[in-house]
Amino acid sequence: MENRYLRNIPALSEQECLLLQNKRVAVVGCGGIGGYLIELLSRLGVGYMKAIDPDVFDESNLNRQLLLEQSLIGYPKAKAAQERVQRINxxxxxxxxIAALDANNASTLIAxxxxxxxxxxxxxxxxILAAACTETHIPYVYGAISGWVAQAAVSMPGDNFLDALYPPDVTIRDKSVLSFTPAFCASMQVALGVKLLTGRPIKSGVLYYCDLLNQEFETIPLTV
Amino acid sequence: MIEVRLFATLRQGREKIIMLESETVSTVGDILRKLDIPTEEVSILLVNGFHKKTETPVQDGDIVALFPPVGGG
Incomplete structure (x- = not known):
């Protein structure tokens, strides 16, 4: 075992660490949550990542996006993700x-x-991502944030989890995000993702909701 | 009585827990109207811990939990 992974053990077995080095993960979106997803996956040593994001950084991203430094304003987020991981591992x-996931390219990109x-x-x-995951039979770890709230879940192909979670005409009013919310959300997602990648037992279709303002944590089974 | 628990931003301008007389509401949708919460501002509706819809009937003793949509990243 390489020294860089020593402190992963025994929380992960040596075999699980080696397994992660041979896994391929698509990170869709490299902004607030996505930047932390990439950081956490790279520290774990996941061997391949596809970093998908059409955007460049702007100043309003500085309050929360790990991959952004002031000198990178205007720089593509997906490219910044690649360069940071190369510096880490x-x-x-x-x-x-550097493209948006759409109905035409999504399945090909993640397949x-x-x-x-x-x-x-x-x-x-x-x-779009959930539909592509269903088509390609790939599990999907959902994460979303707003203000002080983070929520995450595992969705298995075809479980229609998002339809259960979001009614068709739902409207999001709070567009704010604080620095710690994406970090917390990504931590939940990567923990769930590691369990999926290493074949540990995991519940799907259950939403883990965390209100960091009131320290309230709820486990919500969503009927699918 | 029906106990209504509000989460996150749905608490703004309202109490965290609201008790409603069961005679005054017959569905989850009635509860939303009574509390002046637009349907599109609710993502998860739980009745006694199970995810339900606005047309789901409610009765005395039920606990209803309402969560706003969270969708940023």
């Missing part, structure tokens, strides 16, 4: 995709991955 391959992690910032985009 050059054994990991990151493929930056060669073992898992998709959600760093998206809109419900329509999440529906």
């Amino acid at each position: 050059s054994h990991i391959k990151v493929e930056p995709i 060669d991955c073992d898992l998709a992690l959600d760093g998206l910032d809109s419900i329509p985009a999440r529906r």
Whole structure:
């Protein structure tokens, strides 16, 4: 075992660490949540990541996006993801995709991955990702944030989890996000993702809701 | 009585827990109207811990939990 992974053990077995080095994960969205997803996956040593994001950084991202430094305003987020991982762990391959996931490209983009992690910032985009995961039979770890609240869940192909969670005409009013909310959300998602990737037992269709303002944590079974 | 628990931003301008006379509401949708909460501002509706819809009937002793949509990233 390489020294860089020593402190992963025994929380993960040596075999699980090696397994992660051979896994491929699509990180869809490289902003608030996505930046932390990429950081956490790279520290764990997940061998391949596809970092998908069409956007460049702007100043309003500075309050929460880990991959952003002031000098990177205007720089593509997916490219920043690749470069940060190379500085952390050059054994990991990151493929930056500077494009939005849409109904035409989504399945092709994620088809060669073992898992998709959600760093998206809109419900329509999440529906596209979930549909592609169903089509390609890839599990999906959902995550979303607003203000002080983070929520995460595992969705298995075809479980229609997002339809249960979001009624068709739902409207999001609070567009604020604080620095710690995406970090917390990504931590939940990556913990769930590691369990999926290493074959540990996991519940799907259950929403983990965390209100960091009131320290309230709820486990919500969503009828699908 | 029906106990209504509000989460996150749904508490703004309202109490965290609201007790309603069961005679005054017959569905979850009635509760939303009574509390002046637009349907599109609710993502998860739980009745006694199970995810339900606005047309789900409610009765004395029920606990209803309402969560706003969370969708940023």
